[in-house]
Amino acid sequence: MFFTKMHGLGNNYVVFNQLDEPENILEEHEYPDLSRYVSDVNFGIGSDGIILICSSNIADFKMRIFNEDGSEAKNCGNGLRCVAKYLYDHMYAKSPRFSIETRGGVVNVEIEEGFEQRQSVQSITVDMGEPKLLKSMIPMKGDPFSITINEPYTFDGNVYYLTCVSMGNPHAIIFVDDVNAFPLEKLGPIIENSSLFPERINVGIVQVKGPKELDYRVWERGSGMTMACGTGACAAVVAATMNQYLEKYEPIIVHLPGGDLTIRWDEKGHVWKKGEADYICHGELKYSKNK
Numbered sequence: 001m002f003f004t005k006m007h008g009l010g011n012n013y014v015v016f017n018q019l020d021e022p023e024n025i026l027e028e029h030e031y032p033d034l035s036r037y038v039s040d041v042n043f044g045i046g047s048d049g050i051i052l053i054c055s056s057n058i059a060d061f062k063m064r065i066f067n068e069d070g071s072e073a074k075n076c077g078n079g080l081r082c083v084a085k086y087l088y089d090h091m092y093a094k095s096p097r098f099s100i101e102t103r104g105g106v107v108n109v110e111i112e113e114g115f116e117q118r119q120s121v122q123s124i125t126v127d128m129g130e131p132k133l134l135k136s137m138i139p140m141k142g143d144p145f146s147i148t149i150n151e152p153y154t155f156d157g158n159v160y161y162l163t164c165v166s167m168g169n170p171h172a173i174i175f176v177d178d179v180n181a182f183p184l185e186k187l188g189p190i191i192e193n194s195s196l197f198p199e200r201i202n203v204g205i206v207q208v209k210g211p212k213e214l215d216y217r218v219w220e221r222g223s224g225m226t227m228a229c230g231t232g233a234c235a236a237v238v239a240a241t242m243n244q245y246l247e248k249y250e251p252i253i254v255h256l257p258g259g260d261l262t263i264r265w266d267e268k269g270h271v272w273k274k275g276e277a278d279y280i281c282h283g284e285l286k287y288s289k290n291k
């Protein structure tokens with residue numbers, strides 16, 4: 001199996017092109033094991049998960065994403081930028097604007113910089129669509145028709161105020177005074193696996209730096225601490241706007257451990273994300289099918 005390892009701000013995935021590499025198409029039940037094997041830094045390649053680039057019947061292309069633990073997610077913001085770069089650089093995408101189907105819905109991408117010549121894409125903008133806010137859409141327990149804005153919940157004996165947003169995949173956001181002092185490595189897995197969230201949840205902490213700037217760190221569902229989370233950065237801006245920390249409709253700079261993203265929740269309710277993506281390496285994976 002041939003792969004390309006890529007990253008978006010250090011959130012790294014091993015990408016398998018299934019468009020014209022049939023040896024990359026496995027039985028459905030094999031993908032979780034493949035992701036666990038590939039993601040293992042000792043016995044595999046080492047990554048936050050795997051991404052499959054597939055054909056689509058409803059969009060120009062399709063992206064599937066599996067976390068390090070083998071669970072399949074409905075969306076991946078950093079992964080979408082990697083896939084967009086790969087598709088344009090390798091001339092699958094004929095125009096700098098095209099659509100990608102995810103399990104969370106179809107998104108539109110635009111190659112921002114580097115489209116003049118292939119293999120040089122640096123910056124990609126993605127229309128991530130509208131956030132889903134009702135508890136039933138996260139999903140989480142409680143009144144299905146209510147929105148979770150700064151609501152108190154107890155984890156590990158302490159009360160934390162959650163704002164929950166789905167960008168196709170679920171995010172619990174907590175506002176803190178210092179993202180570097182908060183024990184996310186300890187609290188992340190406790191919240192991720194709480195019975196409050198039937199499909200588990202990604203956990204993000206946000207420090208407001210100003211009306212157009214956030215610091216954000218993430219514990220990802222199924223992958224743990226990562227250097228960045230694109231959907232999480234979108235959820236952070238939506239949550240901070242709902243809590244009146246940010247100027248509405250303005251481009252917001254979100255600082256993540258792996259770098260910065262520019263996020264805008266526009267007047268029509270769509271969340272736009274702009275950032276970089278890049279290659280790390282190409283290679284051939286030793287993998288025996290149907291093992």
Ligand SMILES: N[C@H](CCC[C@H](N)C(=O)O)C(=O)O
Pocket residue numbers: 011065067072073074075076077078079169170202220221222223228229230231232
């Ligand atoms: N762990 C996430 C999927 C990856 C999302 C993240 N890497 C991003 O860039 O959005 C989940 O299970 O919903």
